[in-house]
Amino acid sequence: MAHIIANKDKILMRIKKIKGQLSGIEKAIEDEKDCFKVLQQISASRGAIQSLMNELLNDHIKEHLGNHVSEEQRAQEIENITNLLKTYLK
Structure with missing residues (x-):
């Protein structure tokens, strides 16, 4: 979560731009x-x-699968990411 907090303003700005794009689609229709x-x-x-x-x-991936993570945490995180990618790539 620290990587999101560290880039919070940048991420929120990107999300606002995406919202604007989606609003543009709605308006165009x-x-x-x-x-x-x-x-x-x-x-x-x-x-x-x-x-x-x-x-x-x-x-x-960099934060949650790095060298500082235990093998147990790494295995759980790999499972989480694998499940996420399965739903994202559908």
């Missing part, structure tokens, strides 16, 4: 914009979410 523009916004939003996930997952 409400305003009956061209479907290609809506698809572009969806693609950009998906990319932003994936980028956030990648960054947080990378930091999480």
Whole structure:
């Protein structure tokens, strides 16, 4: 959790940008914009979410699977990450 706290402001700013992108999709549909523009916004939003996930997952792995972690904690964390990736990649 320390890696999230250390980057809290940066992470929250990224989440606010993602919210803005999602609001843009909603507005584009409400305003009956061209479907290609809506698809572009969806693609950009998906990319932003994936980028956030990648960054947080990378930091999480570094913090929770490092040399300072016991074998028992490491085994549990590997199971947690494996389960997370199964649901994320569906």
